Amino acid sequence: MPKSAYDVVVIGGGGHGLATAYYLAKVHGISNVAVLEKGWIGSGNAGRNTTIIRSNYLLAGNNPFYEWSMKLWEGLEQDLNYNAMVSQRGVLNLYHSDAQRDLYARRGNAMRMHGVDAELLDAKAVQRMLPFLDFAGARFPIHGGLLQRRGGTARHDAVVWGYARAASDRGVDIVQNCEVTGFIREAGRIVGVETTRGIIRAAKIGMAVAGNTSRVAHLAGLKLPIESHVLQAFVSEAIKPFIPGVVTFGAGHFYISQSDKGGLVFGGDLDGYNSYAQRGNLPTVEDVCEGAMALMPAIGRVRVLRSWGGVMDMSMDGSPIIDRTAIAGLYLNAGWCYGGFKATPASGWCFAHLLAHDEPHAVARAYRLDRFASGHLLDERGVGAQPNLH
Amino acid sequence: MRIECPFCGERDLSEFAYLGDADFKRPEPDAPDAEVRFFEAVYVRDNPAGPHDELWYHASGCRSWLRVTRNTRTHEILAVSFPIPSGGT
Numbered sequence: 001m002p003k004s005a006y007d008v009v010v011i012g013g014g015g016h017g018l019a020t021a022y023y024l025a026k027v028h029g030i031s032n033v034a035v036l037e038k039g040w041i042g043s044g045n046a047g048r049n050t051t052i053i054r055s056n057y058l059l060a061g062n063n064p065f066y067e068w069s070m071k072l073w074e075g076l077e078q079d080l081n082y083n084a085m086v087s088q089r090g091v092l093n094l095y096h097s098d099a100q101r102d103l104y105a106r107r108g109n110a111m112r113m114h115g116v117d118a119e120l121l122d123a124k125a126v127q128r129m130l131p132f133l134d135f136a137g138a139r140f141p142i143h144g145g146l147l148q149r150r151g152g153t154a155r156h157d158a159v160v161w162g163y164a165r166a167a168s169d170r171g172v173d174i175v176q177n178c179e180v181t182g183f184i185r186e187a188g189r190i191v192g193v194e195t196t197r198g199i200i201r202a203a204k205i206g207m208a209v210a211g212n213t214s215r216v217a218h219l220a221g222l223k224l225p226i227e228s229h230v231l232q233a234f235v236s237e238a239i240k241p242f243i244p245g246v247v248t249f250g251a252g253h254f255y256i257s258q259s260d261k262g263g264l265v266f267g268g269d270l271d272g273y274n275s276y277a278q279r280g281n282l283p284t285v286e287d288v289c290e291g292a293m294a295l296m297p298a299i300g301r302v303r304v305l306r307s308w309g310g311v312m313d314m315s316m317d318g319s320p321i322i323d324r325t326a327i328a329g330l331y332l333n334a335g336w337c338y339g340g341f342k343a344t345p346a347s348g349w350c351f352a353h354l355l356a357h358d359e360p361h362a363v364a365r366a367y368r369l370d371r372f373a374s375g376h377l378l379d380e381r382g383v384g385a386q387p388n389l390h
Numbered sequence: 391m392r393i394e395c396p397f398c399g400e401r402d403l404s405e406f407a408y409l410g411d412a413d414f415k416r417p418e419p420d421a422p423d424a425e426v427r428f429f430e431a432v433y434v435r436d437n438p439a440g441p442h443d444e445l446w447y448h449a450s451g452c453r454s455w456l457r458v459t460r461n462t463r464t465h466e467i468l469a470v471s472f473p474i475p476s477g478g479t
Binding site for chain 2 (some may be wrong): 388
């Protein structure tokens with residue numbers, strides 16, 4: 001059973017919540033912490049992603065954050081003493097037109113100016129790397145790609161377990177099957193939560209419940225710039241080693257890598273409508289498979305083993321929020337859209353910093369909740385306040 | 391997911407495009423609190439888990455805008471109508 005009071009309560013036992021608790025204990029010496037999870041740890045989006053890690057961002061508000069995450073990934077296994085199967089096998093974003101090449105050159109240059117590795121490859125270099133792509137008469141010919149060699153994949157479940165064990169070893173209580181059903185207010189401040197396992201009080205409460213942020217925030221009377229959307233992912237039967245890194249198709253939306261077990265792990269666009277259902281519909285399945293066939297027809301006869309859906313916390317500009325809320329005592333970590341997995345270490349690091357010091361960490365300063373009202377948006381895709389297009 | 395278009399009948403999801411929350415109303419630009427109202431209208435959403443009123447466009451059919459009430463937990467379509475009662479042609 002959870003104790004009746006903690007210094008900090010983190011709502012949400014996914015990667016972000018557990019990483020937050022771990023860094024609170026490790027970096028800030030705050031170990032009187034509980035992580036409350038309504039199901040079991042890692043049962044939400046931490047177990048539903050396509051395991052990709054990268055820091056190939058354009059905007060100055062985003063890049064240093066994701067690069068800090070990449071640096072934490074690079075030292076994660078030593079730090080946690082846990083094999084998270086971090087594999088820097090490279091992330092290659094293909095381009096299919098001159099305009100897209102210019103866009104990727106710009107992004108690559110922005111990355112290099114932030115000290116992040118980026119290489120712009122021409123079609124020949126891509127063909128040497130991935131000879132099985134369709135270079136003969138494709139509708140959208142491959143002109144080249146932007147490669148981040150330090151990007152790659154990590155074992156998503158192991159990340160959850162590694163953070164959980166390391167946090168637990170430092171005295172953090174991880175409480176499963178404990179759903180938050182309400183917030184307790186005293187003198188305008190939130191001082192605790194009502195849960196399915198009783199009342200738990202805390203000086204500070206952090207929400208890390210991406211996917212369900214609007215629902216939990218509603219319990220505190222907050223309305224947020226977030227929509228929940230479903231994103232599907234797929235895994236095929238296991239085949240021999242075939243795809244060396246992560247490859248993304250630039251003419252549609254399709255990304256693929258091969259797990260160490262041999263399955264092809266892939267996905268594409270959001271279904272495009274509000275959903276909490278954790279499952280999607282067939283038009284998106286068709287679209288993803290068409291992307292696969294346009295890019296690498298060689299996998300056409302590989303059978304899909306499983307597909308699933310995760311609920312994405314789509315913020316209105318496609319970038320996350322790590323900030324205080326208008327209510328004292330309540331802190332927000334949300335809006336991860338479909339990029340939350342790669343952010344896990346830095347999200348935990350920066351949220352822990354915010355909870356410990358009441359001020360944002362230097363690399364997460366742009367992730368303010370009030371940026372939508374003030375106009376300081378972080379719209380990496382440049383599509384405006386239409387979450388299903390991010 | 392299939393949507394019963396009041397003009398065309400029940401059609402597959404692939405014929406429709408999604409816009410979002412059906413209750414968007416353009417605030418009065420001359421109101422003293424217009425800045426706050428616009429922020430709320432453009433960015434803030436109820437995002438309910440359950441029945442949700444939303445706008446869909448029957449792009450590959452009659453090209454009508456539809457007001458659809460749909461359960462976001464189950465994808466069950468609860469009601470479909472034209473957003474403007476006299477519209478639909």
